[in-house]
Amino acid sequence: MTTLLYTHPACLEHDTGFGHPECPARLTAILNVLKTTPFAALEWRDAPQATDEQLTRIHTLAHVERLFARIPRHGHYAIDGDTVISPQSGEAALRSAGAVCAAVEAILNGEANNAFCAIRPPGHHAESHQAMGFCLFNNAAIGAAHARQIGGLERVAVIDFDVHHGNGTQAAFEHDPGYLYISTHQAHIYPGTGRRDERGVGNIINIPLMANSGAAELRQAWQQDIEPALRQFQPQLILISAGFDAHYLDPLAGLNFSEDDYAWLTRHILAVAQDCCEGRVVSMLEGGYNLPALAASVAAHVKALMEIHRMAQRSLIKDILERQKAKRNP
Amino acid sequence: MYEFLHYQVRDAMTADPVAISPYTKLREVEALFEAHDFNGVPVVDDQWHLHGILTKFDLLKAFCFDAHALVPHYDEIMEQTAETVMTRTPVSVEPQLPLSRLLQKLIEMRIKSLPVVENGRLVGIIAREDVLKALRRAAIQHEIPAHEEPQP
Numbered sequence: 001m002t003t004l005l006y007t008h009p010a011c012l013e014h015d016t017g018f019g020h021p022e023c024p025a026r027l028t029a030i031l032n033v034l035k036t037t038p039f040a041a042l043e044w045r046d047a048p049q050a051t052d053e054q055l056t057r058i059h060t061l062a063h064v065e066r067l068f069a070r071i072p073r074h075g076h077y078a079i080d081g082d083t084v085i086s087p088q089s090g091e092a093a094l095r096s097a098g099a100v101c102a103a104v105e106a107i108l109n110g111e112a113n114n115a116f117c118a119i120r121p122p123g124h125h126a127e128s129h130q131a132m133g134f135c136l137f138n139n140a141a142i143g144a145a146h147a148r149q150i151g152g153l154e155r156v157a158v159i160d161f162d163v164h165h166g167n168g169t170q171a172a173f174e175h176d177p178g179y180l181y182i183s184t185h186q187a188h189i190y191p192g193t194g195r196r197d198e199r200g201v202g203n204i205i206n207i208p209l210m211a212n213s214g215a216a217e218l219r220q221a222w223q224q225d226i227e228p229a230l231r232q233f234q235p236q237l238i239l240i241s242a243g244f245d246a247h248y249l250d251p252l253a254g255l256n257f258s259e260d261d262y263a264w265l266t267r268h269i270l271a272v273a274q275d276c277c278e279g280r281v282v283s284m285l286e287g288g289y290n291l292p293a294l295a296a297s298v299a300a301h302v303k304a305l306m307e308i309h310r311m312a313q314r315s316l317i318k319d320i321l322e323r324q325k326a327k328r329n330p
Numbered sequence: 331m332y333e334f335l336h337y338q339v340r341d342a343m344t345a346d347p348v349a350i351s352p353y354t355k356l357r358e359v360e361a362l363f364e365a366h367d368f369n370g371v372p373v374v375d376d377q378w379h380l381h382g383i384l385t386k387f388d389l390l391k392a393f394c395f396d397a398h399a400l401v402p403h404y405d406e407i408m409e410q411t412a413e414t415v416m417t418r419t420p421v422s423v424e425p426q427l428p429l430s431r432l433l434q435k436l437i438e439m440r441i442k443s444l445p446v447v448e449n450g451r452l453v454g455i456i457a458r459e460d461v462l463k464a465l466r467r468a469a470i471q472h473e474i475p476a477h478e479e480p481q482p
Contacts, residue, residue, distance in 0.1 A: 018332075019332035019333050019335075019336070020332055021332060021335050211434065211438065212438075249426065249427070249428060250428070251335040251336070251428035251429075251430045251431065252335065252430070254431060254434050289335065290428065
């Protein structure tokens, strides 16, 4: 069993205009790292396009149709000041949501323990009827709804460590106790939601962090809020909205996470997944705008996803050896 | 404005800035402040390791009422060395820090400039004026007009 990597060339064709921080070079930087030797065991798969059925579990049909109607034949169209689309954006958005759905299916089929979706545009700001904050479709929510539908799962958790609050994912889940949404994010920045007292039906856990928070605050959040909530919920699948813009070199925000923090958090999420749901985790790219920091952080995250297999193998070998030993010395 | 997000401290700082030694007399520091528009000067040793920063506030601090004298004596105080009043273990930044983060830091700490340090050595000073200049430069870059209509 290995880690699956879902991506698609169309995700590189979503052009947001000159100088835009959510740029194709982000994905190029990530894919270049994931093509190096330490990641040779990754199983690369092409992302399919999401279907209308998958999209409309979260979005209104009107949103989907309006988005496609606005896609320009050439040049750019600005949905809002920062959310810009271009001729290939429609396919990129479909491949991104499709990647998460396909990864969810593969993991539920037992084809692998976990998967990472190297995709753009990101998703967690997109609401049922509204594209915003660089996001067109809510990839995480669409993937979670897909798991509930095709896998018949009753409990799906999304952990979102992007530096911005995932208002779209929260809005999609806040009335449905079959979903758990946990978000760490910087307080008082875009999009302004994510206060601690936004609790949904008890299934939304927001952990706003003050500017300059780093490793210590992340660990405290894990111990006090994230891990207890996860274990109580007993998810059957964990999705990760993996934004890496809380990194200390990211230009869009003011938190101070490092690559090591991302590896640490990933390993801890995987440990809970091991206990609750046989290690089933699907992670997907959200933000992260300093290219070297982004590439290094994704590398640390994916490496942690891959290492769980080696750890599992080691414990399996240990079990076998111990059983043999027990047979020899009854 | 997206261009601004790509700027790092090294792109906007004053490189090889004027610096003083811990043994510089306050009289010379005052002359420096008089001659230049500095908010403060970094204090370094021979190897350009940063030991502190001496701001105008630090200079004024030397004249605060204290236990030494009923009234501060100007000439006596001006004979003191920089290390007696400088801010020790000053906040510094690295040259690769995004300028957007430097801006936040200046606001949060309400300070006017920061020393830039690489491998323990002073390599520059970055001040409010440098950030303003960089913002102006970034704004000249091409921007996508909001709500540009799709082409028919």
